[in-house]
Amino acid sequence: MIRALCCTFLLALPLRAQHLLVPMDDAQANHLKSYGIAFGALTDGVRSEWLLNYRGGSFLLPDLPGLRRAALLAGVSVEPVDEAGLGAIRREIADGNMDAVPLDKAPRIAVYTPPQSMPWDDAVTLALTYAGIPYTAIWDDDVLATDLSQFDWIHLHHEDFTGQQHKLFLGFRDAPWFVQARERDLGTARRHGLPDIPTLKKTVADRLRGFVERGGFLFAMCGATETIELAIAGKDVDIAGPATDGTPMDPDGDSRLAWARSFAIEGARLEFGGSVNAMSDIDGHQVNVPSRRQPLGTFTLFGFSAKFDPVATMLVQNHRAVLRDFYGVTTSFTRRTLKPGVTVLAHEEGAPWVKYIHGSLGRGSFTFLGGHDPEDPQHSIGAPPTDLALFPNSPGYRLILNNVLFPAARKRPLKT
C-alpha cells in the first residue's frame, strides 16, 4: 500500500530523492518495459545497478527528471529512495543471498532474422520492440560478410542451421512463403560460392560459434538451439535429408558428429526418418511427432548464489519461480545430451529434460531457452503475433530480457 502511494504521488513530490528504485516484484505494473527504462538509462550514459534477488531483481537508477518521465510514460512503477533508504537496502542485500551489480554500458544488440517476414512471430523481437530496446537486424549475408564483433549480443530464433528448414517441406513445400524462403537461401548460397542451403547454414553457424569464442554473447531459442548444435557438430557430415540437398544423410552420421566443437550438447542422435518432423533426440518434447509428443508441464527456475554466481543469478531474475511451459520446434533439452559443464537454469521437476541452460565457450558465453513464445504455449504457423501489451508482467518474457541486459553488467571475476 505504501509502495503504491509512493508510485502514485511520485510526480507530486516537490523534492527529488537521490535514487529511483524500479521494483521487479509484484509491485511492478510493467515488468517488461522496466528493462527498457534500464536500457534507455544506459544508452544515455546513466549508470545504474541491478539488485539481484532484491524484490524480484530490481533496478536502482539515479533520480533524474528524464527517467521519471520515461517511467511514467511507459507505465513502469518506480519508488523514490533517499540515502537512508538506500542504506537500508544495501544492508538487506549484504545480509541475504543478494548482490548489487553495476550496469555500465548498453550492449549492442543484433537479431538474426530473415528479411522476409515468416508466418510466425519471434519472441525476442517482440520483447525488444515492446520494451523499446533498439536492435540491428542481421541475416546470412551480414553474418558471412561483416565483423560480428561490433555486437555484444546476438539473438537467434527459430532458424534451422542444418539447412532443412525445420523439415517444413513435409507440410508446406508449396506454400509461397516456404518456396520464397528456399529460393532466397539458395540465392545466398550461390552468392557465397556454396553448393546448397545446408552448407550455407552450417557456415553461418560456424561464424556464430566464432563470435562466441571471441567473447560474444549468444542467446538462442526454439529450433535455433538444437540445430546450431547439430550444424556445428556436423560441419563435415551430411546431416540433411535428400529432400534438402538431393543426397541421403550419412548413415554413420551419429558416430561422425564432432561434439567437441558444440556449445552445450553431446552424444545426441540424429533423426533419420525422412517423414518424421524432428531433427534429433535433443528435444525432450518432440511436439511435431504425434507419437512422441510429450505434454507441457511447468518449469522451475533454479536459485543461485548472487554473490558467488552472479551471471546465473542475473539470467533467472524473476517475480515467479515456477513458470508455465511452452512448445517450440525445440521445447527442451534432454539431460542425457547435456555436456557436464553446462549450467541448468530451469528444469521440469522429475522430467528427463531441462528448459533453460547457460555455458561458456572460449571467451564468450551462450544461453539457450527452449520453446517459441512464452505467452502462446502452442503457437502455430500462421498464428498472429502475441500482443505484449496484454502481458506486461510476463515472467517468461522476463527471461528473454534478462539475457538482453546481462551483457551490460560490469564484468567481475567469477568467484566459483
Added chain:
Amino acid sequence: MRTALGALCALACVAAPLPAQRPVDPMPALISRALDHENAGRYREAALAWQAVIAAGSVMPGVYGLERVYAMTGDEEALLPLLDSLIPHHPRDGQLRAAQLRTLVAAGRNEDADAAFRTWRSLRDDDPAPYRDYARVLLFHNRAAAADSVLGEATSRLGSSRAFLLEAAQMRAALGRWPEAAEAWREMMREQPYYESAAVFSLGPAPADARDRVRTELVAGDAPIGARQALAFLELGWGQPRAAWRVLAGLPPTDTTVAVWRAFADEAEQQQAWPSVRDALVAVHAARRQPAVAERGAMAALRANDPATALTLARVARRSGEDVRAELLGIELDALARMGQGAEAERVLANAESAIGANGTRGFARTIAWAWIRAGNVEKARAALADAPLDADDAVAGWLALYEGDLATARRALRFGETNSSDAVQALALLTRTRAERSVEIGNAFLALAAGDSVAASDRFVRAASSVEDAASLLLTMAARLETARGADARALPLWTRVAESYATAPEAPEARLEWARALRRGGDLRGARGQLEHLILTYPTSALVPQARRELDALPAVRAESSS
C-alpha cells in the same frame, strides 16, 4: 485430418464391402475388438487385431485400420509389405492403390509413390481415378505443385480436365493461384452447385490484393448460381456485406434463387449485417409474398436504421394477416416514431384500438410520445401521454422535462431511468454535473439530438456552455464528441483544444487530450500526437485513459530494426 479421413473411409468400407470381392462376413466382433484397442490407444494390440480382420477376409476395413494405427505410431511404412501382397490379388482396386499412394507419400518415398502411380495408370489409359487419387494425396500433403503436374498430365492424356476440377480448384488455392482457383470452382459448381461451401472455405484465405480477381473470375460470363452464392458468402466473410448482397441482387427470382436469398439472409443475420438482411428479405418477399418474411424484413430494416422500409414491410405483413398483432403493430409504430410521424402513429394506433383494446393502446403511448419528440413537438408528446399519465420518475417524463429545459424535474425523473442509450448516459452525466435548474439551450440541444440533427445539437451544446458554467467543459466535450463521431475534425479539434487548455483540471481534460492526439494523428501530425499523449500520461497519471494513451503511444512509430548492410 488424415486420421479423420481414414476413419471416414473405414466406416464406408464396413458398410459396403469391395465390389470385386465375394461378400464376406464383416466379422463385427473382430472389427469391434480392433476399434476398441485403437480407441484406447493400445496400438500394438490394435495392429494385431486389424491384421486378424484382414486374415478373416475383410480386407479394406483392416487396411484402413492399420493405416490409422501406423500413423499414430509413426510406422507408416509398415503397411507397405501388406499392400504389396494384397494388390496383386486386386490389381484394379482403387482403394488399395490409393492406400498405397497415401502411405508412400506420407513416408516421403516420393519416387516409389510416382512409380506406384504410373503402374496403376498403365492398367487402363482412360481411367481418371489414378490421377484424381494421386492428386488428392499430394494436395493433402500440401504438395500442390506436384499435384499440379499430375493434373496437367491427366489433362493431356485424357484430353480434358473436367474430371479433375475439384482437385484443380483446391490445388490452385493451395498454391496461392487465386484467380485460377476461382475459375476452377466456378466451373465445378456449374455441374455440382452444392460445392459452394467448399469453395468458400478454399477461397476465403485469399489475401486482400487478390480478392478483386477472385470476384471477377467467380462470376465471369454466365456463372452458375452456386458461384454467385459462394462469392456472396466470401464477401460476408471478408467484411463486405453490402457487396455481398449486390452479387445476388440481380438474379431472376426462381425457386433456387429464392432459396439462396433466404440462406444469405440467415448468414447475414448471424453477422448482424442488417442492411443486407433487409435487402435479401425484401427480395424474398417480393418473390414469394409471405407475411412472415415481411415481418422479419421489417425488423431487420428497423435494426438497419431504415424506418421507411420497416414501415412498408410491416404494413404489408399486417395487411396480409388476419389479426392485428401487438408485435407487428409495435414495429409499425416504432418505425413511424423514428420518422417523427406523430400524427400518423396516432392514426394507426387509433385504428388498432378495437383489436388491442384500451390497455393495449395505452401501452403504446410512450411510442407515440417519442414520435412527437422526434418531430420536435413537446406539446403533442405531452398530449399523447394524457391518457397514460406517467409517474413523476418515469423516464419519458424526465426526457420531456429535459427537452423543455426543466433540468430540476429531469434530474429527479431520470435518476432511475434506463441508461442503455448514449443520449441517456450523456443526459445523466450532465444532470449530475450541473446544479442549474433550467436551461433552454440544453433542452434544445437534446431535442436536436433526439431528432438526429447532430450539427444543431453540437452548436447548442456549445452555446449552453457559456451559460451553464459549472458544466461548461462537459457541454463542450459533448459537442466535440458529436463532431468527432461524424468525422468533422475541423470543427472538433478547436473544441477538444478548448477543453484541454481552458479546463485542464476538469474530468473531461484527459479525454480531450486523447481525442486531440487522435485528431492530430489522423491529420498526419505524429509528433503533435505524441506530444498530446505524453502530456496526458504525465499530467493525469491516475486517469483511466492512461493505459489507452500508452497503447496509442506504443502504436506510433517507435523502435525500428535497422539493417546492418
